[in-house]
Amino acid sequence: MMAQQRSSSFLKAVETLLHWTSKNISDTESESDEGSGSHTKDQEVLYRHLVDHAGVGIATTDIRGRFTFVNEALCNMIGYSREELLGQPFPIFLHPDDRKDILKIFWNAWKYPMRKPRIEFRILHKEGHYLHFYSCPTLTLHKGEIIRFNAIILDISKRREVEEALKESEEKYRILYEYAGDAVFTCDCYSNIIDMNKIACEHVGLQKEDLTGTSIVECGIIYPADKKKFRAIIQQLIEGNPTIKDNIRFKLKDGMYAIEEVTGTAVYKEGMVVAITFICRNVTHQEQLMMALRESIEFSSSLLNNAPNPILVINPDTSIRYVNPALESLTGYAFGRVVGTTPPFPWWTGDPQVTMKYLKEALDEGTSRLEKLYRKKNGDNFWVEVTAVPVHSAGELKYTIISWVDITDRKEMEDKIQTYTRDLENLVEKRTQEVMESERKYSHLIEYANDAIFIADRHGNIKDVNKKSSEFTGYSREELLSKRLIDFIPTSEIEINRKMFSQVEKGNSIENFETTIIREDGTTMTILLNMIMSEYSGEIVIQGIARDITQRKMLEKERESYINALEMLNYKLAEADKLKTQFLATMSHELRTPLNSIIGFTDIILAGMSGPISQEVKEQLEIVSSSSKHLLNLINDILDLSRIESGKLEILPTAFTLEEVLEEVIRIHSPMAKEKSLTLTCTIQENLPPITNDKTRIKQIIMNLVNNAIKYTHEGSVTLRGDLSRNNHLVLVSVTDTGIGIGKEDVKDIFQAFKQLDSSSTRRYEGAGLGLYLSKKLVDILGGDIRVESVQGKGSVFTVSFPVTYSG
Ligand code: ADP
Secondary structure, eight states: OHHHHHHHHHHHHHHHHHHHHHHHHHHHHHHHHTTOOHHHHHHHHHHHHHHHTSSSEEEEEOTTOBEEEEOHHHHHHHTOOHHHHTTSBGGGGBOHHHHHHHHHHHHHHHHSTTOOOOEEEEEEOTTSOEEEEEEOOEEEEETTEEEEEEEEEEEOHHHHHHHHHHHHHHHHHHHHHHHOSSEEEEEETTSBEEEEOHHHHHHHTOOHHHHTTSBTTTSSOBOGGGHHHHHHHHHHHHTTOSEEEEEEEEEOTTSOEEEEEEEEEEEEETTEEEEEEEEEEEOHHHHHHHHHHHHHHHHHHHHHHHOSSOEEEEOTTSOEEEEOHHHHHHHOOOHHHHTTOOSSOTTOOSOHHHHHHHHHHHHHHOEEEEEEEEEOTTSOEEEEEEEEEEEEETTEEEEEEEEEEEOHHHHHHHHHHHHHHHHHHHHHHHHHHHHHHHHHHHHHHHHTOSSEEEEEETTOBEEEEOHHHHHHHSOOHHHHTTOBGGGGSOHHHHHHHHHHHHHHHTTOOEEEEEEEEEOTTSOEEEEEEEEEEEEETTEEEEEEEEEEOHHHHHHHHHHHHHHHHHHHHHHHHHHHHHHHHHHHHHHHHHHHHHHHHHHHHHHHHHTTTTSOOOHHHHHHHHHHHHHHHHHHHHHHHHHHHHHHHTTOOOOOOEEEOHHHHHHHHHHHHHHHHHHTTOEEEEEEOTTOOOEEEOHHHHHHHHHHHHHHHHHTOSSSEEEEEEEEOTTSSEEEEEEEEOSOOOOHHHHTTTTSTTOOSOOSTTOSSOOOSOHHHHHHHHHHHHTOEEEEEEETTTEEEEEEEEESBOOO
């Protein structure tokens, strides 16, 4: 840049000099032509001297181009002497390629004298190489005619070389620019794109023409969110930051965004930023790799930081390179306290030399599940399982990763288990002793038990027996051990026994199964068998117990025969009872018919219907009538009883009121009471409901009670009372007398048949002892009850109850 500037300013100076020189020469010539004297000559010498040593080549030619003057500098430049040059046409010294152009310029200069052409041309050095020259030829006019061409010639070979070199270099840079591996954008200071290389075009999928003149920020190739950052880069470059590097996302031709590392460089001209170059390198892959690496590092460190078990990284020199937070949690030693330290480490216990040996081995070869007891900062001990994994790179140990698993709980548990196991063993031993002791006791019991106890395998082969088994069967223990259970069973019972054994084999227990066995002497024994499948000395066996029930069986048989005999007797008794009832029924009928005739005819005679009778006959007939009526009552009672006992008594419910029944009873018994000077009264509860029951039977019962009351009362009263039970279901009729009463011990018996309290031959009261028995039977059939309360010597209260409505 500086060289170029220098060269251009120099050319300007020479041009000025040339004008000046040319002007003076022409002036001189004109003055010379006018013969101006020695002053002119001196001036000419001066000029010539100046021209010769001007440092630039100066030459003049006539209008035909032949050298008329050459200065020394020119001679030196092109290697020819002044003599060799003067008179020679200058084109012969030109490069053949330049001759045509130069002649054309000369022609134009001649034609248009006011123009000042600037030309560059090559002259052949005498030594054969071409030199580059620059000239701005002028012409000298005399009286309007061209008389000479003047040229100040500058050797620009060096500049040309530089220019060539520059050009070549520029070419190279251009190639580099175009074909560089990175996309390059050149923008003006307003961020408008003025150039972009091929890679950039390919990159964004657009032509240079599409983007030239558009803002690099706004033309759609920058990721919208990154535009602000990109503008900031431009701003900083404009403000004087020569180079800025940052990552910007570019939209690629496939529509995807790629992360580009953008290097922005400001281009200065005369201290001002005239352009900005952005070199963009796709670093997406790198970024992805970096991201993956960062993630991987984050992942690893997160793993380490969050690992529940302590992890240590040990350098080959045994110093600690890294510990994770879990180590501090377990030991209480912080990261800063342990990282970089060398053994012995603070958690070591026991002989450090021994632990050091382990550590060395672990670093070299690795370890697996090595159990170590370490100590925490607070002095507590803990157990860890140590696993070491050496990590090699290029055959060299880089570090060793050691991980601990806290097994303190497990160790404690193991200790506890050991203690428990010991305790358990002691317990088992104790129990075994107890069991043996108990077995001894039981085997004694079994041996001397009253039942035969045996063990057989599942096929029925006898394996063990007690003493009683030999007694039962008549075989010795040894003989029994060679027999099967089935061998003792008589043929008639084999089938049922087989079924029983198969039941046991299926796991069912057999309880109290009665069977017969044949003894050694051929006699039989009835046994009660219990069998169960169980485990004995690790084997499945049948355990059995047999009881001799021969005696019991005999007793049972005897009892059975007694029962049979008794049943037979009962049957016969029932038959006899039936016959008795039948007989009584028949007899009653047979007795009642003639008895009714006797009563009927006696009453006719007594009524005088068959003629007058004497007082004596009358009295005797009255006895006949009374006795017959008594006999009839008795027979009626017997008939009723036999009906009841044979189940033939019929109940005939009808609707009636208690008043009508009690009134009738009073009416019938009034004479009798009157005769004995007894007061006979009756009280009935008001509003008693009508009764639906067997009126005749109810009246019969009440009549019997009133009859007894009058019979066994000598003074005082007989009182009847009719009431309804609290639940309104029963009618209660009580007969109260002030008679002889009944003794406590007799009360329970008075409802039995033929029971008379005074049964002596000298008894004072008539009766067969059937009335209360019959009443009780009747009231039972009616669904009621009869009770008595009595105090001897004071009187009795008989109360009968029956349902208001008979329900069968
Ligand atoms: P009997 O026909 O002998 O009266 P019952 O069966 O009617 O037969 O009575 C049985 C016995 O109960 C009577 O012999 C009597 O001793 C006693 N007895 C019954 N009723 C009364 C009573 N009201 N007072 C005292 N004793 C009575």
